[in-house]
Amino acid sequence: MQAVANLMTGGSSGPKYLTGDKSSIDGFIDKFDVFLFDCDGVLWSGDHLFERVPATIQMLRDKGKQLVFVTNNSTKSRADYKKKFDSMGISANEEEVFGSSYSAAVYIARILKLEPPKNKVYVLGESGVEQELQAENVPYCGGTDPLLRREMLPEDFRHVADGSLLDDDVAIVLTGLDYHPSYLKYALGMAYLRRGAKFLATNIDSTLPSAGSLFPGAGSTSAPLIKATGQEPLALGKPSQAMMDAIEGKFQFDRKKACMIGDRLNTDIQFGIEGGLGGTLCVLTGVSKKEEFLEKGAQVVPSAYVDELGDLLG
Ligand SMILES: O=C(O)[C@H](O)[C@H](O)COP(=O)(O)O
Numbered sequence: 485m486q487a488v489a490n491l492m493t494g495g496s497s498g499p500k501y502l503t504g505d506k507s508s509i510d511g512f513i514d515k516f517d518v519f520l521f522d523c524d525g526v527l528w529s530g531d532h533l534f535e536r537v538p539a540t541i542q543m544l545r546d547k548g549k550q551l552v553f554v555t556n557n558s559t560k561s562r563a564d565y566k567k568k569f570d571s572m573g574i575s576a577n578e579e580e581v582f583g584s585s586y587s588a589a590v591y592i593a594r595i596l597k598l599e600p601p602k603n604k605v606y607v608l609g610e611s612g613v614e615q616e617l618q619a620e621n622v623p624y625c626g627g628t629d630p631l632l633r634r635e636m637l638p639e640d641f642r643h644v645a646d647g648s649l650l651d652d653d654v655a656i657v658l659t660g661l662d663y664h665p666s667y668l669k670y671a672l673g674m675a676y677l678r679r680g681a682k683f684l685a686t687n688i689d690s691t692l693p694s695a696g697s698l699f700p701g702a703g704s705t706s707a708p709l710i711k712a713t714g715q716e717p718l719a720l721g722k723p724s725q726a727m728m729d730a731i732e733g734k735f736q737f738d739r740k741k742a743c744m745i746g747d748r749l750n751t752d753i754q755f756g757i758e759g760g761l762g763g764t765l766c767v768l769t770g771v772s773k774k775e776e777f778l779e780k781g782a783q784v785v786p787s788a789y790v791d792e793l794g795d796l797l798g
């Protein structure tokens with residue numbers, strides 16, 4: 485029983501506080517060859533870049549560490565993230581990004597491999613999802629289609645009910661963080677699910693850290709469909725181990741020499757621990773508070789924590 489507890493709590497002695505402790509920081513960094521980086525709440529909060537982040541990333545590169553950016557934020561594609569990294573002076577390349585929109589597109593294209601024409605995806609989300617589906621040659625509809633960003637009209641109820649507003653090739657409903665929800669978009673999503681479409685989600689984070697505060701997360705986008713249909717989506721972002729397997733497959737690394745850095749216990753830290761990684765580091769600039777993992781009986785406890793990522797510079 486103690487062994488299991490140690491597994492989910494990153495060790496018997498509890499999480500190590502590294503901030504201001506140079507020798508412990510160096511010792512921690514030296515243990516790992518690979519760092520999986522969460523983005524929202526660790527590198528930035530929306531468009532606000534946290535201090536010393538570019539220097540910290542560069543320091544790890546100078547030490548020859550392999551870096552992978554593993555974000556649940558499906559609103560952007562890998563190419564979009566490359567632009568954001570460049571705009572913030574963070575040295576990173578597109579190939580190092582593994583987002584939940586890419587994870588979902590790869591799962592649909594290479595695991596489900598549905599036969600055309602009945603292989604189309606109805607998207608509730610932003611362009612990041614569409615771009616990654618396109619990159620995998622997966623047809624889609626919905627998403628950022630401006631025709632769906634409008635009021636629900638009386639005739640829409642008839643046209644959804646009689647199927648004239650539906651695309652018969654839709655086989656999957658995929659939800660991600662959607663900044664433009666509408667009743668019409670949900671009505672179509674529900675109709676496709678009632679017709680037997682598969683229900684997938686890029687991720688189900690309840691909240692989004694941005695501008696130093698919290699906002700409705702991707703989980704809030706799928707919630708209306710879960711309530712309306714009673715169906716639960718298969719979530720393909722952190723902490724899904726299908727995503728971890730895909731990342732390991734793509735980047736080829738020894739899990740025991742890898743560390744997951746994140747701000748959220750029930751996605752990032754759980755992802756690293758369930759993935760059997762050598763360590764997990766919680767950064768307190770995002771969603772989770774230290775009280776959540778320091779309290780007695782806490783379920784998910786990181787190996788170590790810092791106040792902010794830049795503290796790794798010592
Ligand atoms: O609602 C969401 O989608 C999440 O809050 C957001 O995606 C988190 O991104 P991450 O911290 O994994 O970079």
Ligand SMILES: [Mg+2]
Nearest residue numbers: 522524525747
């Ligand atoms: Mg985060």
